[in-house]
Amino acid sequence: MTALVHVEDLRVVARNAEGADVEIVKGVGFSIKKGEVLALIGESGSGKTTIALSLMGYARSGCRISGGTVRIGEQDVLGLDNAGLAALRGRTVAYIAQSAASAFNPSKTLMDQVIESALIHRTMTREAAEAKAVGLFRALALPDPERIGARYPHQVSGGQLQRVMAAMAFITDPALVILDEPTTALDVTTQIEVLNAFRNVVRQLGTTAVYVSHDLAVVAQMADRIVVLRGGEVRENSSTPRLLSAPTSPYTASLLAAAEPAPRQLDPLAHGSAPLLQVRGLVAGYGPPDSSGLPSKRILSDIDLTIERGATVGVIGESGSGKTTLARVIAGMVPAARGSILLDGEPLVGGAARTREQFRRVQFVFQNADTALNPAHTIERILARPLAFYHGMDRAAQAKRVRELLDLVKLPAAVAARRPGELSGGQKQRINLARALAAKPDLILCDEITSALDTVVAAAILDLMAELRRELKVSTLFISHDINTVRAICDDIVVLYAGAKVEARPRSALATPPFHPYSHLLISSVPELRQGWLEEVAERAPAGLPPIGPVASTPGLCTFLHRCSVRIDGVCTQTVPPRRQLPGGGQILCHHSGQALRTMQAPLQRFEELA
Template structure:
């Protein structure tokens, strides 16, 4: 066997346990030098757990109980603590899903990237500074010589994700682990980040492990794909074979779930308007002369009819979530007015809203992990709005909790568990059930599927549409995923830098988009075929002003 064909990473019969059971069972695979291996599967399939084990690391509550891991000539599981400290960050590096959580917000980004080199004493601070600027250029970041002087809040999500990759690369590691690095990014930013990652991997010759639940993304970067389910390997084959000739029924189900499906929606052109807004201007900072210090939204107007869904899409920073926060009363508007079920809805001071206003307009947040109190049981979480809005207590409250769990298709025994004991999809259903407990007429869904794997996200979208039919709900559905928007929205509004640039029915928006930016969004949705990334990046981007 030549050096080129010799495995650089070898994992043999890896077994990892948690809570008295095996969550990864007898997993084996190999990667050659410079090869990109993708680990793909649903939430809880063991993707990230396996990737982290390559660093000799197991999350709290997990334990590597069997198998062997070799990286180059190192027996990873046999390394001492001191050797592991030198190995991690220098020979093998990790790029996490949330770059914002990985950086210190009170330190300049440059100093944190340079620190990664000085901690390992791999180079002088001066050399690390020069290398940091070179990596900023490699990552195709604007103003590469000075952007490192900024703080976390002064760069976009996509820029920060690339800076995290630069920090991982500063010690020239032989192996890089990418753990869902584009999941939270909008499609246009995702294209930029994927292009930068792919170029870096090719130019530096690193061996990469790419963790994802998105087959469209994996198709663009992986040489080989390993499909996982419940901690076991379902399929391990070259990327082209997995995408075009899958052998496992589970792999075929993942491929089917990746296809955009348009759900049947009710027409409601003659129905009553339940929520309307006109001339909304909002942002951050002190409001002076009718304008915020940092404007985000400019003259936004819309109407949502009973039983209908308005989709809101745009890149990160376009103002989607800001609009949701204004409507929910979490951020004051500088200008504009709104009506909820024919009554004025105060956009400037939520304290002036009535209890009826609060009950009828609910919001479901993106991250159920942070939206749900882990110290409470699910029954207590759902019971609080039942008592606050409807005065329910005791047996009547318990009965309604059970009805809400059934409504969101969850088993009754979950009532007495805490959110920590649930999967990501189950937590998001509890998050939704809490909003439904108020018996609202309008629900704002703020990126409710972005942190979920494809199969679970599809199930949540289908549930939302079923509940809409059953309860007559209206939704403002905020997302950066055009596939989900297309699946469940009657009408779609496209935002660019806080301004509406296009609005259309879902069929026309994707089939015949009029604005250049909308056409760019449609082009940027990942396709399940290799070579798509190179095709889409060869087309000039739309102007962003």
């Protein structure tokens, strides 16, 4: 079959801080057949997004395409003038970005934005474009396809917005669609829905596509062929089955090994001492108080949590489950409406009433290092501020401690003179962590700190967390939506759903059932590194899972009720579920007995093998 896309000797340069050009894409070449899905995979800085954007004749600020050939059909993309490129983009080549939230105009309806490129390129009338958009909404499994276009971006979920952006790309029947990390920020359950919708539409339309990702397990479900990149060079170009079963490059083998984080060796905890942190009966939310005096919008309901000294407790759940709110209440950023938080047995108050010493002892590491670090300040200044604030260090002492902190997080001393924009994503997250460590805390709250990182960098951060635990004996609350990640470094795992703690168990008991039905859904939704997995899970998963939301009828009913495939009508729909103790340790909030759940839930072989 004749190639639709042909790339030969592509080269891209970037201007460095000294004003010199540095080559970041180095003679890359590949072809894509019509109807084929090609994946570009590699760690951050490998050049995958830069190469994908080159297919549109585009280079990001500070970069330029310095050589090579890019042909799509009969068009020489790199030879086009500005008018030619404007005619190409959105018509011949369409782009689906990683962050749907930042790709939409909040002041326009979804329909107006989806059909915009069809109107600009004059491929059809407005009436025809709107009818086609509704058809795409339906094909992409969006709810209420006839009316969802009248909504605004903030009125739909992240997974739905990602699919609306796909409709925007497909509206002009482009010859090539570029999908740039379109599911990286999504929960595992939402990711399944979005991947399944993308794959079905690509197959139905016979679309040629480039899928950019750092996740080999996701790529295995989407791609016919995979190009592995490192340092702007091609390390391997192979069919998906061959690459997964017999990689020829050692680097590809390392990516395969990093795809499923192995549990880190954890030091045994010292028993006999009182817990570092205890959370009891915690209720939190926002909005005016209801008749009971509690917030009308509850985010957390009756949460109990214990963190031992030197322990790492993982908190897992989808977006909207209350994970970040829990961490923010513990950190004093959000007030508790009811319940208590004890640090070393003493009440840990919230807001302005918390002392400087209490703030020092509990530090927060934010999910997005890009927004957490001031881009105008040097790394030395960023790390020096908590040293002066909490410890009163003078400049000489600050400079010495900054070097020690950089060494602690495995960064060279020269990084101190740089600004955040000059660092990679993994380096910025290490600085984020070093800033928290500068206070010498007893407890660190880590909020999704590896979710935006590629597998290799994320694995390095997990190794660093395990090493810091051994060296500093600091306790950690580790928040994630990836059960593999929390299982890699946590002693105990807590599962939240719609603000309720539905399960808690030690890591040693995570390998086999019984699981709460929601935990079982999360575990079975983690992509496996083999082709065909998506088809299998899509067949057994409930079609179109409803969004997270509490049941409205009787207070205290199971929050997972409307999504549960094993609910008992007449019991689950009327009675508050009991909290059942598990034989292997831990507890679940469910009407089913442990034995009944164990019978319903076949052992998950991959988790047993990792145990």
